Amino acid sequence: MQNNCQLIGVDDAFPLRITSESMRSPEYFRKEVDLCFVKNWILVGRVEEIPEAGSYITKDLPFGHASILIVNTKNGIKGFRNICRHRGNKIACAAAGQARAFTCTFHGWTYDCDGKLRGVPDEEAFLDLDKARLGLIPVHIDTWNGFIFVHLGNEIPAPLKEYLGDLYGFFNGFDFDKLNVTWSFKTEVEANWKICFDGFLEQYHFAFSHRTTVANTFLAPDNRFGRLGWHQWWDPHCVCSITGNPSPRRPPIGKVLGGPNVAGSLPPEPFVISKNMNPTQDDNWELDSVMLFPNFLIQAHPKSYNVWWFWPVSATKSVFEYRRYERAARNAGERFAQEYYLSLVRDTFLQDLFAFEHVQQSISSGAIDEFPLSLSEARVAYLHHQVNKRLAREHDPVIEGEGDVCSS
Ligand code: FES
Ligand SMILES: [Fe+2]
Structure with missing residues (x-):
């Protein structure tokens, strides 16, 4: 029994x-x-999907109404919330692509592959705009056997290796x-x-x-x-x-x-x-x-x-x-x-x-x-x-x- x-x-x-x-x-x-x-490592794709610098994928995560942008950069794979800091449009709409920079289709703000805000049309019309503080919002990111994981939590999570434990x-x-x-x-x-x-x-x-x-x-x-x-x-x-x-x-x-x-x-x-x-x-x-x-x-x-x-x-x-x-x-x-x-x-x-x-x-x-x-x-x-x-x-x-x- x-x-x-x-x-x-x-x-x-x-x-x-x-x-x-x-x-x-x-x-x-x-x-x-x-x-x-939200407070967990989530698998979103594979490194073969972003083979070279400038390659990117986006992934909608239905559970959090979230969209994530994953970019292969000269400084490694980076992940961001796929949200323009101006008024919230998606900064990348395609499921995958190749980019030297990301320009928002709403009002044209431009970010580089490292997420830094580089260009604002008619910037002078904004009062006190601090571009250094308006880069894309990063998310935690790591890989395992070529699988890409993100973590949406605010706090620094346990390392992916630790999370995978015996499976690693x-x-x-x-x-x-x-x-x-x-x-x-x-x-x-x-x-x-x-x-x-x-x-x-x-x-x-x-x-x-x-x-x-x-x-x-x-x-x-x-x-x-x-x-x-x-x-x-x-x-x-x-x-x-x-x-x-x-x-x-x-x-x-x-x-x-x-x-x-x-x-x-x-x-x-x-x-x-x-x-x-x-x-x-x-x-x-x-x-x-x-x-x-x-x-x-x-x-x-x-x-x-x-x-x-x-x-x-x-x-x-x-x-x-x-x-x-x-x-x-x-x-x-x-x-x-x-x-x-x-x-x-x-x-x-x-x-x-x-x-x-x-x-x-x-x-x-x-x-x-x-x-x-x-x-x-x-x-x-x-x-x-x-x-x-x-x-x-x-x-x-x-x-x-x-x-x-x-x-x-
Ligand atoms: S919402 Fe992106 S430039 Fe306005
Ligand atoms: Fe079945």
């Missing part, structure tokens, strides 16, 4: 259940955004920089961000939701219900290793193409992964899955990787963003294999999103306060636990002073 309530081997045991309140309450949402997103060295050696985005997908979902993230933290639903798509690839005869295999709790993140079906059914076209499957649609080529990956050295290893708190998922395969963002918009709405990274196709056959894989992913996502919105509707109805989870869904419980823990600390400063004391 004890095992139904708590997981063994976790420093601060957490309950195998989740509450409706955390997925429907605007008040809970407001605190969650402040404590888990996990991907050492993985050739992230050899792969490019071959497909991306972004959509609004009428569901709380955790409902969406939860759906990618367990395989218990595969036998049912995905019986026509990826179930046969992942579910082996001795693991028909997608039980959780090797995993680690690396507070506040977690990682697990996922194996597949040793003898999957292949559709006829799959045989022709040499077997496109979810482990990667292109034939192998020299590609280095981290020595830490496939920790059980399983012959049927498919991928390692990292939940990077609060809202990012990396699935690293033998020669590709996929990433997801689950952006909070409101208590009952989120933005779901996916990118697939692999090497470019070298011929029409490889391109066809990629498209085949992507159609499989698309169908799988539709099955997921269909369920997520139904779940939200039920939770919003208020009919049920709490839901039970299995050991196969422990990562779901862990994500909710990490959020609850932060909210509990805010309520009880004594607990905050004592470190990782769990409220459960």
Whole structure:
């Protein structure tokens, strides 16, 4: 009975259940955004998106109505609030580009790539304008394995390396920089961000939701219900290793193409992964899955990787963003294999999103306060636990002073 309530081997045991309140309450949402997103490192992109000095990207962060400008400068990567200091227009409107300076399209104020205000049309008409104090507002920024993180908090945050903790060295050696985005997908979902993230933290639903798509690839005869295999709790993140079906059914076209499957649609080529990956050295290893708190998922395969963002918009709405990274196709056959894989992913996502919105509707109805989870869904419980823990600390400063004391 004890095992139904708590997981063994976790420093601060957490309950195998989740509450409706955390997925429907605007008040809970407001605190969650402040404590888990605004005051936290948030992953926003990759260094390959800004390859040279003057390259930039912008990223809208729906949770804080914020837009961030990330610029590659001669002095390193810098991040700013994407807000003109004159009257608040966005200083860069494109998702990505190349610039020597940024000129606001409203009244023409100009900033250099380091964020300094350099030009103000008809400057003499302003009384006492102190340009030195009106540069773009910087945000904290750091990188890890080529992933760019920002921190919107006012106080100086814990260093990213410290925040990542045991996860920091996990991907050492993985050739992230050899792969490019071959497909991306972004959509609004009428569901709380955790409902969406939860759906990618367990395989218990595969036998049912995905019986026509990826179930046969992942579910082996001795693991028909997608039980959780090797995993680690690396507070506040977690990682697990996922194996597949040793003898999957292949559709006829799959045989022709040499077997496109979810482990990667292109034939192998020299590609280095981290020595830490496939920790059980399983012959049927498919991928390692990292939940990077609060809202990012990396699935690293033998020669590709996929990433997801689950952006909070409101208590009952989120933005779901996916990118697939692999090497470019070298011929029409490889391109066809990629498209085949992507159609499989698309169908799988539709099955997921269909369920997520139904779940939200039920939770919003208020009919049920709490839901039970299995050991196969422990990562779901862990994500909710990490959020609850932060909210509990805010309520009880004594607990905050004592470190990782769990409220459960
Ligand atoms: S708002 Fe940017 S120049 Fe006026
Ligand atoms: Fe799914």
